[in-house]
Amino acid sequence: MDFLVAQFLNGLASASSLFLVASGLSIIFGVTRIVNFAHGAFYMLGAYLAYTLATHLPGPFGFWVALPLSALAVAGLGALVEMTILRRIYAAPELFQLLATFGLTLMVEDLVVMIWGPEDLLGPRAPGLDGAIPIFGQLFPTYDLLVIAMGPLVLLGLWLLFRRTRWGVLVRAATEDRTMVAALGVNQKWLFTSVFTLGIFLAALGGALQIPREAVHHALDLQVIVEAFVIVVVGGLGNVLGAFLAAVMIAELNAFGILLFPKISLVLVFLVMAAVLVVRPWGLLGRPEAHPRASVGQAVEPLRRLGPAGLAASLLLAGALALLPLVAGPYLLTVVTELLIFALFAASLHLMMGVGGMVSFGHAAYFGLGAYGAALLVRFIGAPMELGILLGPLLALAGGLLFGWFCVRLSGVYLAMLTLAFAQIVWSIIFQWYEVTGGDNGILGIWPSKWAADPQVYYYLVLGLCGLGLVAIRRVIFSPFGYALRACRDSVLRAEAIGIHRQRVQWMGFALAGAFAGVGGTLYAYLKGSVFPDVISIATSVDGLVMVLLGGIQTVSGPIVGAATYKALSIYMTSQIAYWQLVLGGLIVVLVVAFPEGIAGFWQRQVGPRLRARLGARRAGEHTPEDWEAAP
């Protein structure tokens, strides 16, 4: 009993810190519509900076000054980021901001290692509160009581700020309807900057508060951001009180889950999240958006079939790829094999988000299920490669059908967050179910059959299968089913009014996208000869997003271009540059700011028309569809 009370208090202390982070994330999303992936990175920076200041500032007050000071400093950095980077891309499709903040996260991860080194750092104890007091006979750290108090205090402070000041009222108004706030003459530039700064301050304070409780390390960011996402979604986006309730709930679930169900402790949180979202799709205290915005893939220009030039280019590329083994050595072939696999992965994600309008933050789940599908067949029945390639993707299809059934009940960011939750569930199961999946030791010895063991042969196999997959996805996009999928993306009401069963169409689209990703995953397993839980990590999911968005979500071939570019860059950088995350992250940020419509989108809208205009001058009399539509 006494132990349970202590555990309960422990949960509350973690809840405070999580609430600080999540409320910041929630406020920022509410007003700016930015899903701030870098929020965990700012939390981590707050912790690192507090560590340095607390160990260097003299006297007993040093520690107590260090906490708010580090939070303020990181908030200043946040303001700088908002003004120099985010401000330039508010008009871009909303996922681009996610991409930019992901780039920032990569950079911060490397920067903290450069500055503070890779070791875990243990912060000093809080002067004056370094003891423990007995509570029901159990010693409980005094400092943790302060941390527990911080949660409700910050909640009260935020409540007063949002209810009692004009700034707060403006923020709440902007959370509901930005356009109307502008139409009433409010310059939102500074509103956005101040909101972002406040959110970052809360995140950094959350990190700083933790230094006497937990070691500071450079993987804190992802750990925190996932929990913060879960809390924000369970509580209701943009709702601070909801975030508080959800933080307490999740933290207690963590505290007791590890006692009651140690085997599935990681899965538990995400199961609860999925359950909450199915019962209350907008979170505990959230509400559906009054003015729903256009979905992600919705394009100014509809997706187009390949013209003669595009067809020629595709055939040329296919020909070049077919001839590649004549000139390339085994290493290059392996690299290109990987590029092909990720092209299929990115195209499958595009099918889901670009065509289906369902953004996935967890597409790696299906890639990973495909890989593990084959690996488990090898491990338990010693299946040959042919069987593995045939049956492996079925596990991904099953996952897509199961998770998709839940996901298509939601839309927008909620759907995206739910996909993340499901991906984390898959990851946790594989990570914790040691007897079957080998946990983080992975499953080894998944090699191609003898006839395909040569890199050259396996390359041709992957080229053939991925090529088929890409063509198939294209066929789907321009089939009646693809049109129905796009109709649901563009207007749910109108699609349903003409008799399209929206949920079923999206469910099938979801499952199909999962199956294609699974094919990629299976091929990946045989390429590497092994699978590890990493294939399902958030990093893999985000990689997929980067590929699709970088390539251009508004084109069919964009994701393929994006996958090739991004994967080639990251393979090159990991092998050549020590701090490759810093460079890659910086590159992503620069690309997003320079090409807010993606590489292929930039080509299609900026370069393409100019090329066509030049060619058109020579071939007068030939009409493109655009000319015809523009004619009065």
Next chain:
Amino acid sequence: MTEAVLEVRGLNAWYGRAHILFDVDLTVRRGEVVALLGRNGAGKTTTFASLMGLVPSVTGSATFDGAAILGRPTHEIAGRGLGYVPEDRRIFTDLTVDENLMVGERPPRDGVPHWTPAILYDLFPNLAELRRRPGGHMSGGEQQMLTIARTLMGNPSLVLLDEPSEGLAPRIVEQMANALNAMKREGVTLILSEQNLHFSRLISDRATIIEGGRIRFDGTFAELDAQPAISATYLAV
């Protein structure tokens, strides 16, 4: 004749590739109430949205209080004193009536009426009883009053009022007409977009008819009545 508050010349607007407005001209003088009449889809809302900087692709010119506003950011245009009451009202449903007014509040402006919550609660007595009620828990008529009051809090030199009578019960429409006339007496300049000829006649000095994105008529109601063919062609349903 008093000076023009708003002068629009050759306004064209597009949504994507769809050309919506064709060379729209519009002039409003200080203290005047102009009715912008037209059927659904005639281009009334697009005209207002274009002036507010809410339509990305526009050409032509619009001078408001001596400044060119076309292509400027929405908040800047509103900040110059161009008030906008959108057709779909867009009340902040989470905010109370008081807070909704607070969002609209701007500093006083020379030469135009200065509005405070107290004055507005006199003008719209219904709202006075609901000051602490969230905007989402109000009737359509009350929301329409609130959205007008919220825009007036910005002390606008000209208000673009988009179909204020739409979807309201006849009794409420009458209250609305009284309130708008009271605003007019205070010296508020208005463009009133309407399909309801009868309602707009109660308030307006002048009628401008838009159809198919083009201005078809501009003159007094007496002139409009003298040519019944015009209303029959462009307004009759």
